[in-house]
Amino acid sequence: MTQISRRPVLGLLAGFALAPKLAFAQQTPLRIEINEGVIEPVPFAVPAFVAENGAGSEYATSLAQVIADNLTGTGLLREIPQSSHIGRITSFDSPVQFSDWRTINARALVTGAVRVNAQQITVKFRLFDVVTGQQLGDGLQLDGRTDAWRRMAHRVSDQVYQRLTGESGYFDSRVVFIAESGPRTNRRKQVAIMDQDGANTQYLTDGTSLAFAPRFSPTGDRILFTSYETGFPRIYLMDVASRRRQVIGDQPGEMTFAPRFAPDGQSVVYSLSVGGSTDLYMLNLTSGQRWQLTQTQAIDTAPSFAPDGQRVIFESDRSGNSQLYIMPVAGGAAERVSQGQGRYSTPVWSPRGDLVAFTKQLNGRFHIGVMRTDGSNERLLTASFLDEGPTWSPNGRVIMFTREEAGGDPVLMTVDITGRNLRRVPTPGPASDPSWSPLLP
Amino acid sequence: MSFLNKATLLAVAIVLAACSNPRGGADDYDYGQGSGINSTALGDPSDPASIAYFNQTIGDTVHFTLNSTDLSEQGQVILRTQAVWLNRNPQYSILIEGHADERGTREYNVALGARRAARVEQFLIGQGVAASRLRTVSYGKERPVEACAQQRCWDLNRRAVVVVSN
Known part of the structure; x- marks a missing residue:
């Protein structure tokens, strides 16, 4: 893992205090309230970063572009393209001419600088409320290796997001998924990993055996997935950095699949099929001990843990068709939570713990939806021929899932939990089964 | 010719047919560790003891309706015929694959395919096939036999396939 260090940028510009605040004294500081549901995205500008040496110029535009794409991708903000800019940022520490940015109706302004020495890159940024002329938060400096430059852009994006919304971001994170290729009747399915914006795809399995449904560990350093390497579905645990893997919970004559980590990363809940019956089991990764939950x-x-680690939500067709149930990990009765019409599948507890995302089949269509953990306030966010398998962004604001239109190849999509801002995630080819990591350390 | 003689002749004929089977002994290629692939020579479909005969003449596949593991009349006829053949050819081992159509979520479909495979397994055991010869696997919706976003394909893909191998 690439190390990125950060520290506040000191020595704030003197001219800053002279910024003409009076005319805008009645303005409240810029704050995006996500809960109110943003209809009109807030316009912002990210001019090319100031290259503080020759080697830095290679990254000056790219950094600004990644940040702009991240922020625009939230649907909360809208980039004012650089071609419309009047002002120029030529020095990171010089006073900002806010009038230049007000003229083009920017409300927020991100400025930055970049310097590269050998394989080391230093990135600095500041965020301004253009209307009030105030800086939002301190300037920040990030230091790391040049090959981590995109991560630095993501870190800056996370900072901007947090300062504008008051909530943590989700840009410096990754997604494991299944990269698909070949004919649908003999599909090649590889476990792959990429940045959350679709960049830097790498393949974690070679595709000689069918694999599906990879899941990140709570710390993002390990994954679980199901593979047919032996000819039968079995659960594998892989260390992402070394790509070493091992079968877990394996007993002859059984099929195991649908694994998910407990929040402490020490145990796994999964499904085991034997004799046509599929039940939930727990496995302690340290001791190897396993026990039956249902x-x-x-x-x-499709079991998934609550953030407190004490409860599991899963789907069961015990009532005759698939519905969602919650039960204590310690054992005990399972309580049905889904109450609406249709069939419910793949429940996933949100990182905040207040919502559950799920797949719903209703009248021949598939939906991604959310509900409270008691089954109330159900809202369907999407609809298509086949939407399935939601996974939460680290901050619980965005859901990524698989979409397949009739006869088409599967793609990865994101949608805001308000149901707005449906977007396709770029992947090199057909893709399915995303699992979103936590924010990277 | 007495009945006994007829039966003896038939038995001899079956044995001869088995001997003339051009399978030529065990033919399991190793595609490398972990490939999960075994190869089996299918033999001559005109040889009633050949795997090709089983696949083509008896039929290796039964179909299911939506979300169901119920065996149709037609499916039961196929499985009974399979059981007779399997009991007559005890040298083969049997893998039952369960499959689902694409109109479901991935993990549920794996479980549904497992349920279908187990249904077929129980039926064959009920027809006298030794349980020790049988294994089951589910592919869920991962291996459709035909791919189209239409009822026709979904009907074909909700299936269990009895795979016979040496």
Whole structure:
């Protein structure tokens, strides 16, 4: 893992205090309230970063572009393209001519500088409220290796997002997914990993055996997935950095799949099929001990932990069709939570713990939806021929999922939990089964 | 010719047919560790003891309706015929693959395919096939036999396939 250090940028510009605040004294500081549901995105500008030496100029425009794309991608903000800019930022520490940015109706301004020495890159940035002429938060400096430059842009984006919304961001994170290729009747499916914006795809398995549904560990350094390497579905645990992997919870004659980590990363909940019955099991990764959570003739699958680690939500067709249930990890009765019409699948607890995202089949269509953990306030966010498998952004604001139109290849999509801002995530080819990491350390 | 003689002749004929089977012994290629691929020579479809005969003449596949593991009348006829053949050819081992159509979520479909495979397994055991010869696997919706976003394909893909191998 690339190390990125950060520290506040000191020595704030003197001219800053002279910024003409009076005319805008009645203005409240810029703050985007996500909960109110932003209809009109807030316009912002990110001019090319100031190259503080020759080698830095290689990154000056790219850094600004990645940040602009991240922020625009939220649907909360809208970039004013550089071609419309009047003002120029030629020195990171010089006073900002806010009138230049007000003229083009920017409300927020991100300025930055970059310097490269050998393989080391230093990135600095500041965020301004253009209307009030105030800086929002301190300037910040990031230092690291040049190959981590995109991560630095993501870090800056996370800072901007946090300062504008009051909530943590999600840009410096990754996604594991299944990269698909070949004919649909004999599909090649590889476990792959990429940045959350679709950059830097790498393949973690070679595709000689069918694999599906990778899941990140709570610390983002390990994944679980199901593979047919032996000819039968089995759960594998992989260390992302070394790519070493091992079978877990394996017993002859069984099929195991649908694994997910507990929040402490020490145990795994999963499905085991034997004799046509599919039940939930827990496995302690340290001791190897495993125990059974459910015991029915029904299909109990797609389990996901609550953030407190004490409860599991899963789908079961014990009532006759698939519905969502919550049960204590310590054992006990499962309580049905989904109440609406249709079939409910793939429940995933949000990082905040207040919502559950799920797949719903209703009248021949598939939806991604959210509900409270007691089943109330159900809202369907999407609809298509086949939407399935939601995964939460680290801050619980965005859901990524698989979409397949009739006869088409699967793609990865994101949608805001308000149901707005449906976007496609760029991938090199057909892709499915995303799992979003936590923010990287 | 007495009945006994007829039966003896038939038995001899079956044995001869088995001997003339051009399978030529075990033919399991190793595609490398972990490939999950085994190869089996199918033999001559005119040889009633050949795997090709089983696949083509008896039929290796039964179909299911939406979200169901119920065996149709037609499916039961196929499985009974399969059981007779399997009992007559005990040298083969049997893998039952369960499959689902694409109109479901991935993990549920793996479980559904497992349920279908188990249904077929139980039926064959009920017809006298030794349980020790049988294994089941589910592919969920991962291996459709035909790909189209239409009822026709979904009907074909909701299936269990009895795969016979040496």
